[in-house]
Amino acid sequence: MSKPPGTRQSIIDAVLRIIGEDGVAGVTNRRIAKEAGVSLGSVTYHFATQHELLRESLLHFVAEETRRFTELADQCQTDVMDLDRAAAAVGQVARGTEFDSRHIAPFELYVQAGRDERLRAAAAQCFAAYDRLATRILTGLGVPDAERLASSTVALVFGLQLRSLATGSPAEELVDALLLLARGAQHS
Structure with a gap:
């Protein structure tokens, strides 16, 4: 059984929820x-x-994301990756960023x-972890110049995530778009 989060962590979790619901402007000590569920004095x-x-x-979110994406990048650290394996990795990313208030908060913080x-x-620091994962996947797929293309790939993912957020389109569209690009990159 895991122990309940401490006061400081409860405050950080609350801040992320508030930012996700109402943006940075919604963050007040009260x-x-x-x-x-803490006293006002505890916050200050x-x-x-x-x-x-x-x-x-932001640092708490970054630490969680960096850990998650580093683990995923380590799982993708083979010399060769097929599109099915890439799709599974991208699917993990897409499902891990469903747009509830906790996952909207990082966009506000960025x-x-x-x-x-x-x-x-x-x-x-967080974008560096995203870039490492993108580099590993692109390298595994045999995409030339994977490291140079990683930040553009990450930017595309963020753009697609924002589009999904704004339109309500499902995360699967993100996976489909990235696989289409990967297929094209493999054949270039």
């Missing part, structure tokens, strides 16, 4: 306290400023990082 005790709250929330350079290093 709302965080209510959402996390653990986080002196809103910047610190946002930064720690936008906030664009406004606040103090958050950019954390965002860059």
Whole structure:
């Protein structure tokens, strides 16, 4: 049985939920306290400023994503990968980013990082993990110049995820689009 999260972690989880529901503007100490089930004093005790709250929330998300994507990249670390295996890996990514409030929050935090350079290093760390996974999959598929193409592939995934978020289209469309591109890249 896992132990319940500590106060600090409960606050971070609450911040991510709030951001996912109402954006960064919805983050207030009173709302965080209510959402996390802690006293208002606990919020200010653990986080002196809103910047610190946002930064720690982004870092927490980045740590989870980096761990998840590194594990997935390690699973894809074979010399040759067929399209079925690539589809399974991409499907894991797509299913792991279903658009509930917890997964919308990172998009909000990335936008906030664009406004606040103090958050950019954390965002860059997460994108580096995405790039590693993309490089492994593209290399496994035999795509020439995989490392150079990885960031463009990640950008495409994010664009498709935003499209899915905005239109409500299913994650399977993301998988289909990426496999279509992979097939084309293999034959170029």
